Amino acid sequence: xNATPTILWLRKDLRLDDHPALSWALERxxxxxxxxxxxxxxxxxxxxxxxxxAWLHRSLKSLAxxxxxxxxxxxxxxxxxxxxxxxxxxxxxxDAVAWNRRYEPDVIGRDSAVKKALLAAGVEVRSxxxxxxxxxxxxxxxxxxxxRVFTPFWKHCxxxxxxxxxxxxxxRWPAHTGTxxxxxxxxxxxxxDVSWDAGxxxxxxxxxxxxxxxxxxxxGEIVSGYATNRDRPDLDGSSRLSPxxxxxxxxxxxxxxxxxxxxxxxxxEVFLSEIGWREFAHHLLFHFPDTIDQPLRxxxxxxxxxxxxxxxxxxxxxxxxxxxxxxxxxxLWATGWMHNRVRMVVASFLVKHLLQPWQAGAAWFRDxxxxxxxxxxxxxxxxxxxxxxxxxxxxxxxxxxxxxxxFDPEGAYVRKWVPELARLPSVWIQRPWEAxxxxxxxxxxxxxxxxxxPLVDHAAARNRALAAYERIRxxx
Ligand code: FAD
Numbered sequence: 273x274n275a276t277p278t279i280l281w282l283r284k285d286l287r288l289d290d291h292p293a294l295s296w297a298l299e300r301x302x303x304x305x306x307x308x309x310x311x312x313x314x315x316x317x318x319x320x321x322x323x324x325x326a327w328l329h330r331s332l333k334s335l336a337x338x339x340x341x342x343x344x345x346x347x348x349x350x351x352x353x354x355x356x357x358x359x360x361x362x363x364x365x366x367d368a369v370a371w372n373r374r375y376e377p378d379v380i381g382r383d384s385a386v387k388k389a390l391l392a393a394g395v396e397v398r399s400x401x402x403x404x405x406x407x408x409x410x411x412x413x414x415x416x417x418x419x420r421v422f423t424p425f426w427k428h429c430x431x432x433x434x435x436x437x438x439x440x441x442x443x444r445w446p447a448h449t450g451t452x453x454x455x456x457x458x459x460x461x462x463x464x465d466v467s468w469d470a471g472x473x474x475x476x477x478x479x480x481x482x483x484x485x486x487x488x489x490x491x492g493e494i495v496s497g498y499a500t501n502r503d504r505p506d507l508d509g510s511s512r513l514s515p516x517x518x519x520x521x522x523x524x525x526x527x528x529x530x531x532x533x534x535x536x537x538x539x540x541e542v543f544l545s546e547i548g549w550r551e552f553a554h555h556l557l558f559h560f561p562d563t564i565d566q567p568l569r570x571x572x573x574x575x576x577x578x579x580x581x582x583x584x585x586x587x588x589x590x591x592x593x594x595x596x597x598x599x600x601x602x603x604l605w606a607t608g609w610m611h612n613r614v615r616m617v618v619a620s621f622l623v624k625h626l627l628q629p630w631q632a633g634a635a636w637f638r639d640x641x642x643x644x645x646x647x648x649x650x651x652x653x654x655x656x657x658x659x660x661x662x663x664x665x666x667x668x669x670x671x672x673x674x675x676x677x678x679f680d681p682e683g684a685y686v687r688k689w690v691p692e693l694a695r696l697p698s699v700w701i702q703r704p705w706e707a708x709x710x711x712x713x714x715x716x717x718x719x720x721x722x723x724x725x726p727l728v729d730h731a732a733a734r735n736r737a738l739a740a741y742e743r744i745r746x747x748x
Pocket of ligand 1: 502510511512513514515517518546547548549550551553610611612613615616619637641643644645646648649650651652653656
C-alpha cells in the first residue's frame, strides 16, 4: 500500500459522497490532503459572482467541519493554482494530485496547463468526471458531431447506462501527520464587505448534509407532483437543488438513482429531463465556448438592441410595473434564487419588451443568483432570447399578464414579493393599471406613487420587438 500523500484538489465538488477523485485517492492508500485554492482570476468567465461566492464561504465552512469530525483537515490557500499545488507537493512530499474535472472553457485551459506542469515535475495526476452524468466530450450524434437539439440529446444519453454511485465508507479520514499551513477562511474574501447576504442564508443552508436532506424531502414529498407543480412559483414544487449542484455538494449520479428508485412516474421522468437540461447546457458550453457572450445563431449578432442603463436598472430593481416580473426580480434580490418559470418571464421581458441585450441580463443573474452557473445561465439566456440551440422562437413573446394568470392564479407569489399590491383583488393583481380607480383606492394603491406605472405598453413593446426581429431576419 502507498504511504506518500495524495493531494485532493477540491473545486466544484464540495462533498464526501460519490466523489470519484476522493475514491481514487482512498484506494491508492496513504494520507489524503484535501485542499481548496481560491483562484478566480484563472477561471475567466466561469469565475463566480457575489452571491455564489457568499455560498462558497459557507459551503467550505461546512466541509471543513465534516473533515474535522473525521480527523482530517481542509487546507485553504489562495492561488495561482499551479504554484500553490507545486508548493504543496514540496511541503508534504505528495506524489499524486487528483481532482474532478470542470468543463468551462477557461478552466479547461488552466487545468490542462496544471496537469502538464505537474506531470513534468514527476507528480502523478488523475482527473475524473464528478459533476455530470455524461462527460460532454463523450456525447456525440451519429455523424460524430455535438447535439444542438435537446430531445435527441437526452434520448441518446438515456440510452447509455448511468454509472452507480461509488461505494466507499469513510469512518476516519486518512490524515497527513505533518504540519501544513492553511489560510483562515475569511482571508479568501468570499463574503461581501457589506453583509447584504444575511437574508439569503435565512432560507438556504449550504453544504452536503443540507443538500442530501433536500433531496430526501424532494424525493419523498414533492417529486410525484413535479410534472404539474414545477411551473407554479407560488408552490414549493421544485427541488431547489440548483445551488447545491453548482457547488457539487451533491452528485447528479446520486440524484439520478434516488429519483429512479422513488418510482415517481411522470414526475420523476420530467424531473430527470431537467437534470438532462443541465447536462445539455454543459454539452453546449463545451462544444460552443463562444456562446458565453456571442449568440449561437449568427444573425443575432446584428440585433438592434436599445441599450439603456435606466431601463436595465428598473428591471434589476423590480420596478417595471409588471407584477410577475417585479416579483421575480425581488425574489432574486432577497433570496439569491428565482423560480424557473419566472426566470423565463423576466428574461423574455428584458430582451423583448425592453430590447436590452441578453448579455446584460446574464451578467445580473451571474452576480445575484446563488446557483449562477456559466453553462446553465448561458443556455437559459440564449434560449429565451431565441438565439441559442433549440431556443424558443424569438417571435414567441411571453405575455406577462397571462403568464401570471396561469402560473400564479391567486396572485400569492406577487403578493409575497410585491407587498404594495397585496390588497388588490386577484383579478387585477397581474394588471393593476387596468383596475378601476375605486378598486385601486380600496387597495390603498396610487400607481406611479406606491407602485410604478408600466415601463412600456405591452402591445407596443411586442410590436417593437417583432419589428426588430424582422430586421435581422431579412438580413439573415
Ligand atoms: P428543478 O426544477 O428542481 O430542476 C432540478 C435541477 O435541474 C436544477 O437544480 C438544475 O440543476 C437543473 N435544471 C432545471 N432546469 C434547468 C434548465 N432550464 N437549464 C439547466 N439546468 C436546469 N440554472 C442554474 O442552475 N444556474 C443558472 O445560472 C441558471 N440561469 C438561468 C437563466 C435563465 C434565463 C433561465 C430561463 C434559466 C436558468 N437556469 C439556471 C435554469 C433553471 O431556472 C434553474 O436550474 C432552476 O430554476 C433551479 O431550481 P430547482 O433546483 O428547483 O430546479
